[in-house]
Amino acid sequence: NNNNNHNVFNASTFTARVIASTGADVAACLTGAVGALSGPLHGGAPSRALDTLDAIGTADRIGPWIRERVLAGDRIMGFGHPVYRTEDPRSRMLREIALGFGGPLVDLAVEVERQVEEILAELKPGRELHTNVEFYAGVVMELCGLPREMFTPTFCAARVVGWSANVLEQAADSKIIRPAARYAGPTPPEPVPAAG
Numbered sequence: 001n002n003n004n005n006h007n008v009f010n011a012s013t014f015t016a017r018v019i020a021s022t023g024a025d026v027a028a029c030l031t032g033a034v035g036a037l038s039g040p041l042h043g044g045a046p047s048r049a050l051d052t053l054d055a056i057g058t059a060d061r062i063g064p065w066i067r068e069r070v071l072a073g074d075r076i077m078g079f080g081h082p083v084y085r086t087e088d089p090r091s092r093m094l095r096e097i098a099l100g101f102g103g104p105l106v107d108l109a110v111e112v113e114r115q116v117e118e119i120l121a122e123l124k125p126g127r128e129l130h131t132n133v134e135f136y137a138g139v140v141m142e143l144c145g146l147p148r149e150m151f152t153p154t155f156c157a158a159r160v161v162g163w164s165a166n167v168l169e170q171a172a173d174s175k176i177i178r179p180a181a182r183y184a185g186p187t188p189p190e191p192v193p194a195a196g
Helices: 011-021 026-037 045-056 059-072 089-101 104-123 133-143 148-171
Strands: none
Touching (some): 045 059, 045 104, 059 104, 104 133
């Protein structure tokens, strides 16, 4: 992409594009993307956001539970996003779908969201954290009756179309992706000869 619009790829899409840039076939590209999505920080996040709701349990436990995590510097699963600094628009849409279902899990989720934002404003002023797509995605998939171990495969099935589009776009470019890296290890015991 030669224009000045900078997009940030998620890990699985970037993985698929790197593999495509080597000239590998579509199966290899999609297999690599699935491997990246299998990581708990990527595709595994919705079930972990639900685990947070399970750990809290009831509305009266929200405040103490969240305060303890924030003061310990722990991450609160389902909150914050590496790109979206404001509310994730996908989260807003999924919240509406969850509210359409209603029920105790949705009531708890909405109250957790409200209190997390309130407690963060108090304990970490200036550091806003909003729900990300995983928070309400987990709630909605649970209410649809999907077993938690199927959350990531369901996300995977939905992402294959996007991965494929990215693979085709990348395959049209004949250059291999070579990310830059800077060595930050110990100084070598002897000078390394300059590349000739």
